[in-house]
Amino acid sequence: MEYVFAPAPIVAVPIAESAGVASARERFPVRRIYCVGRNYAAHAREMGHDPDREPPFFFAKPADAIVYVALGSTGEFPYPSRTNDVHHEIELVVAIGRAGRDIEVDRALDHVYGYALGLDMTRRDLQAEAKKMGRPWDGAKGFDHSAPLGPIHPVSRVGHIEQGAIRLAVNGVEKQCSDVSQLIWSTAETIAYLSTLFELRPGDLVFTGTPEGVGPVVRGDLLTGSVQGLGELNVRVV
Template structure:
C-alpha cells in the first residue's frame, strides 16, 4: 500500500516567490493584560507559557475555514505572528531579534468550550486549540524590510464591526522576551512560527462571518467561516 503524504506547508513572503516553509507553531497564552483578566487570570503574576499546534493548521489569507466539529463556541483571536529565520538555544533578550525573519498577521481560532472544559479539569488544551485550519496566517513581511515590531495598532473586525483593538506595546512579554524565553525551553529553528497572544475582546463566530485582522505595517488577513464540518 502506498501512503501519500500531504505537501509541506509553505507560507507566503512579501517580495518573493520562494515562501517560508513552516516547521512548528508555538502560541503564547494570555500575553495581553486585559485578555488575561477576561479569561479569569492575573496578568501580573504569570511568566509566559506556550502551547503548540500542527504546522498543517496554518492556512493562507483568503481561506474559507469550516466551522469545526465538536464545538458550539468557535472563537477568534487576532495575533502578531513571528517567523523565525535563525536557529538558537538559550538566546539572550538582546540577541533575540537577530533570530527573527519577519512578521505577519494571524488568527488562533479556538474551540472555546473544549478549551475551558479542559482547563477546568487541569487537562491540556489540545482539543480546544490544535484544530484543522485553526492558524490562519497573513503575508510574512521580512524584518529587513519593515524593521522589528514593538508597537502599533492591532485590530480585528467581524463583518466590519470592531471586536478587538489594542496596541502591540501592550504585550506583557514583547517579541524579544518571547523568543529568548522559548529558546530556553527548545532550540528554535528556521521555519518556526510564534503566535504572540491576543488582546481582549475574543468572541464567537458562526458560518458566514468574515474576520479581518489588521496590524500596522503588515498586510491585513481576511478569513471567512464556512459551513460546519460534515
C-alpha cells in the first residue's frame, strides 16, 4: 500500500514506572480523548449552571492536542490564536485499557489501565460565543496543544483514584482545590454512561472534569497541577 503522504505518527504517552520515574520503554497509544463537562458541582455553579445530577455530557479533543510533560520537567503551552481569554482546567484523566460497550457501573473500573494528570485548556471567549449561538465547542476545546498531559500511572501501582486532593496553582497561588470524591459522576459512572454512547477501546482517554476556580492565564504563567498520588504537572504558558 502506498500513501499520498506519510501518515501522522501515533500519539503515545509514557507509562510511569514508579513515583517520579517514567518508563523509557512502554508507551500508551492514544486513540480518542473524551471530556466530561461540568462534573464538579461548584464548577457548574461558577459557570452559571444548576449542579443537579443531570445526565453527563461529553465533548472531544483530537489525540494530537496532547502536549506530553515528563515528570519533574516543565512543559510549554503556546498561547493560542483568535482568543483573549484562555482558561486553565486541571483534571484527573482515566486511561482505558480494555474495550467495552454498555458497561455496568460495578464493572467499569475493570476497564481502566491507569490514571494521569491533564489540563483541559479552554478558549473561554470562543466557548461563550459558541454557547450563545448554539454551536459546537470544537474551536474552544479541541485546538492545538489544548491537552497538556503527564505520564500514565498504572492501576497496578497506584490503585483506583476515587478520592484525594486535586489542585492547581498559577505562579504559586492556589486557584483550584477540591477532592476527586466530589465528582458529580464518579469515574465508574462516567465510564459506564460513556460506553452507552461509544464503544470504548484501549487507548481512549477520559478527562473527568475540573473543579471550581478556573480562570485566565497569560504568557509567562507557570501552572502547577496535582492529584494526590499522581505527582505534579508543570506547564509554562508561552
